[in-house]
Amino acid sequence: MGDTVDVLVAGGGIAGLAFAAALRRAAPMARVAVADPSFAAPAEGRRTLRAVAVAAGSCRFLDALGAWEAVAGAAQPMVEMVITDSRDSDAPRPVFLDFDGEAEPDEPFAHMVFQDDLRASLLAAARDAGVELRPGRVTGFAREGAAALSADVGGATARARLLVAADGGRSRLREAAGIGTVGWDYPQSGIVATLAHEIPHDGRATQHFLPGGPLAILPMRAADGSERRFSLVWSAPHAEAARLVALPPEAFVAELEERIGYGYGALTLEDRPAAYPLRLTLPRGLVAERFALLGDAARTIHPLAGQGLNLGLRDAAALAERVAEPLGLGLDPADPEALAGYERARRFDAVLMAGATDGLNRLFSNDSVPARALRDFGMGLVDRVPALKRFFIRDASGLSGATPERFRR
Ligand SMILES: Cc1cc2nc3c(=O)[nH]c(=O)nc-3n(C[C@H](O)[C@H](O)[C@H](O)COP(=O)(O)OP(=O)(O)OC[C@H]3O[C@@H](n4cnc5c(N)ncnc54)[C@H](O)[C@@H]3O)c2cc1C
Numbered sequence: 001m002g003d004t005v006d007v008l009v010a011g012g013g014i015a016g017l018a019f020a021a022a023l024r025r026a027a028p029m030a031r032v033a034v035a036d037p038s039f040a041a042p043a044e045g046r047r048t049l050r051a052v053a054v055a056a057g058s059c060r061f062l063d064a065l066g067a068w069e070a071v072a073g074a075a076q077p078m079v080e081m082v083i084t085d086s087r088d089s090d091a092p093r094p095v096f097l098d099f100d101g102e103a104e105p106d107e108p109f110a111h112m113v114f115q116d117d118l119r120a121s122l123l124a125a126a127r128d129a130g131v132e133l134r135p136g137r138v139t140g141f142a143r144e145g146a147a148a149l150s151a152d153v154g155g156a157t158a159r160a161r162l163l164v165a166a167d168g169g170r171s172r173l174r175e176a177a178g179i180g181t182v183g184w185d186y187p188q189s190g191i192v193a194t195l196a197h198e199i200p201h202d203g204r205a206t207q208h209f210l211p212g213g214p215l216a217i218l219p220m221r222a223a224d225g226s227e228r229r230f231s232l233v234w235s236a237p238h239a240e241a242a243r244l245v246a247l248p249p250e251a252f253v254a255e256l257e258e259r260i261g262y263g264y265g266a267l268t269l270e271d272r273p274a275a276y277p278l279r280l281t282l283p284r285g286l287v288a289e290r291f292a293l294l295g296d297a298a299r300t301i302h303p304l305a306g307q308g309l310n311l312g313l314r315d316a317a318a319l320a321e322r323v324a325e326p327l328g329l330g331l332d333p334a335d336p337e338a339l340a341g342y343e344r345a346r347r348f349d350a351v352l353m354a355g356a357t358d359g360l361n362r363l364f365s366n367d368s369v370p371a372r373a374l375r376d377f378g379m380g381l382v383d384r385v386p387a388l389k390r391f392f393i394r395d396a397s398g399l400s401g402a403t404p405e406r407f408r409r
Pocket residue numbers: 010011012013014015016035036037038051052053054136137138139166167168169172173190191192233276294295296297303305306307308309310311312
């Protein structure tokens with residue numbers, strides 16, 4: 001069929017690259033291409049300090065793709081999570097829930113890594129696996145007879161048997177495929193920033209549930225290898241977030257210290273705080289004819305549990321496994337049964353996580369007396385019942401979800 005690839009992935013973010021690398025590993029004969037406008041411009045000079053929590057299950061998947069080793073050295077193991085629930089004026093903040101432990105012996109339940117490092121490592125893994133990288137944006141597509149579709153990639157035409165849209169939360173291709181969404185904007189923005197501090201964090205993550213929204217302190221490794229850097233994800237009402245990010249660095253740090261106390265010693269901002277509007281988006285379906293959604297294109301959730309990317313990686317493993325089956329038999333990668341199997345496998349996980357993060361945000365982002373009593377009861381219960389705690393650790397580590405066997409270490 002001339003220059004037709006089996007699968008064209010629109011979007012070379014972490015989800016798209018992980019899927020493409022996984023598919024080539026599972027079906028080495030398949031032609032897999034990824035298109036992204038960012039492939040045209042070298043990444044040097046544009047590096048950011050944006051960080052993500054990679055759950056243990058995701059680490060296993062990345063390891064199976066050969067993409068973990070390159071980031072493992074600088075990754076910060078997360079070995080404890082402390083959760084507090086209090087008013088802005090409470091100091092010190094009472095600890096409500098304290099998780100420590102490992103997903104499995106010698107396996108922390110999550111690691112913190114820089115997004116840019118992980119993406120660079122996945123790009124190398126995709127290249128090594130024989131994925132074709134095409135600089136350019138996929139601006140539209142049309143079905144071509146029964147067997148293929150053609151897509152416009154930066155002005156050139158590419159033909160593919162399956163188009164996978166991994167083009168992020170505001171996916172244009174999802175719209176073009178006619179897949180509607182349900183969802184709503186949160187009244188909050190997520191402020192992200194990176195800070196250096198004096199007193200080591202010892203791998204402890206802290207989530208402060210404040211009336212305006214959750215504030216997470218996620219432990220990172222500093223450039224000198226010490227445990228003296230953290231990544232901040234602070235959800236606050238839009239106007240408050242806009243005010244905070246516009247403050248001079250010392251004033252921002254002072255406002256932060258008012259919320260988190262002085263337990264880290266002196267704090268220094270390492271980058272400029274930025275605020276992102278937060279939105280819950282759930283598409284009405286994950287697949288259409290010769291088309292599938294992946295990563296943030298397949299949903300966006302509240303960042304309070306740090307799970308968005310992990311869901312995207314679970315999508316990548318599940319879709320690669322489904323599509324590799326017909327490809328391995330020389331059949332159509334867009335086999336409707338395979339795509340329906342992907343949708344069945346992933347829908348529940350996405351809805352569950354969207355519901356859980358939305359529910360937690362609603363339950364905690366207010367100061368009403370009944371809400372406070374309810375969450376006090378719930379958190380106290382989890383803290384006192386070891387089996388429940390173990391369940392939550394396995395859940396946070398992504399090991400209770402189903403990563404296909406072939407992508408486990
Ligand atoms: C404040 C905040 C904190 C977060 N913290 C965490 C965390 O701790 N842990 C976690 O797991 N997740 C976290 N997330 C979520 C996580 O960042 C996202 O889930 C993840 O980056 C999505 O990856 P993706 O590959 O699906 O999409 P993206 O990273 O958005 O990548 C999309 C790619 O598609 C390309 N593209 C766009 N349009 C086209 C097109 N038409 N054709 C071709 N290419 C196109 C873009 O150039 C881009 O490279 C957080 C999110 C926010 C907002």
